Amino acid sequence: MTSSVALQTEPAPISACTVARDVQNFDLLIEDMETELGEAWGDLSFEDANAYLSQPDASDLQFIAVAVDNSDESNLTLVGDVIGRAKDAGVKVILIAEDVSPIALHQLLKLGADDFVPYPLPEGALHDSIERINKPAEIAEAVQLPETVEAPIVTAGPIGTNDGVVLPVHGLAGGAGASTFAVNLAWELATVEKKSEVTVCLLDLDFQFGSSSTYLDLPRRDAVLEMLSDIESMDDAVFRSTLLTFNDKLQVLTAPADMIPLDMIGPEEIEKLVNTARRNFDYVIIDMPSTLVQWTETVLGMSDVYFGLLELDLRSAQNTLRMIRALKSEDLPYEKIRYVLNRAPKFTDLSGKSRAKRMAESLDISIELHMPDGGKQVAQSCDHGLPLVDTAAKNPLRKEIAKLAQSLHETNLAEATG
16 A cells, blocks of 8 residues: 555646636647647646636646637637636736637737747647746747837848849739739748848738738838838838848738828839848839739839739739720830739639630730649738748648749749859
C-alpha cells in the first residue's frame, strides 16, 4: 500500500484553457494544445468561463484560447464578456476564428484579444502565437498593429533610383476576383527571391470600394487622403511615409478611409503617383477600379502588362467587348491587356474548356492565364487578412499566382541583363 501511495502524483496545474461553444468542433486546436501544454490545460464553455474567470484562481492562467465560428456570431456579447473578464484578471487572450465575418472579427479584436489565429490552424501558428503573447511588454509594443502608431517611412531600397515594372489589375466584372489576384500577386513578387530583396508596392486606386487593406488586415489612414489632395507637393519621402508595411516585405498604399469621387484625382496626379512608386520600387501592382475614369488611360499607357480579369459568364464577355470597343475608339493600346480567366474550368472539364475557347474566339482575344477556383479557402484567407500562402499554401489558385510571379520576375531579370 505504501508503494502504491508513493506512485500517486499531483495533477498537473492548469496553465491555459480553451473556451468554446463545443471544442470538439476545433479538433486541430485540441491537438496543438496537447502538443504545447501536454495535460496542463482545460476546456470551458462560454458560461463556465465567465464564472471561472471571476474567481481569484483564474489569474494563475497564462492564457485562454477563445475559439469561435460563424454559429457564435449571434451571441458575440457572451464571447465579449469572456474576453473582458480575462483581461480584468490579467489573462492573455488568443482568438481562434473560423468563417467569422470581418465585422464580427473586428469587434472581438477591439475588445482586447492579444492575438488572432485563423482556423484551420496553420502549421505552428498556435506555438508562434503563444510566444508572441509571452514576449515582454516593451517587445510587444514594438510589434503592435499600425493602428496605434504612425506608419514608419519605408526605407527599403534606394530612394528614387528604381525603374519599376507597373502591373495594373482591372476586374472586368464585379466579383471577378481582381483585388484578391492583385494582393496575392504583390505578395508572391515580394517573396519571390529568398536570398535577395525585391521591393514591391501595392497601390489601391479603387478610392471608393478598395479592399486591399481588408485583405491584408491594414488600417485605412487619413494620411492617404491628405497626400492625394496635394499630390503636386508630394515627393519620394512623403509618398513613402504614407505607405503601410505588411510583414516587413510589402508596402501598401491603402484606399482612403472615406469614400471619395474617382475623378477627384486627375490624369496628371495619377501619372506623378505611379511614377513616384515606379522610382522607389521594383514592382508596382495597381488595384484598379472596375469603372473607367479619365486616368484609366494614363495607367494603361504607363503599364508594362495590364491584367484584365474576367469569368466564364455572359456579363464578363459583354463587359470585355465594351471595354475593347471603348479603347479602340480612342486609339488606346488595348493590346496591352493580358486577359486572365478566373475560376477557370478544371483540366477534366472538357465542356467548360470548350466554352472558354468559344468565348475567346467570339471576343477575338487570347486568354493567356487560367486561374483555378480556389474555393472556400480564398474567402477565408481574405477575411483573415492574410495572403493565400499563409493560410492555404497548397491551394491551386495560390500555386498559379506563384508561378505567374516567378515568370514575371524571371522575364524582368532577363530584360534587365540584356
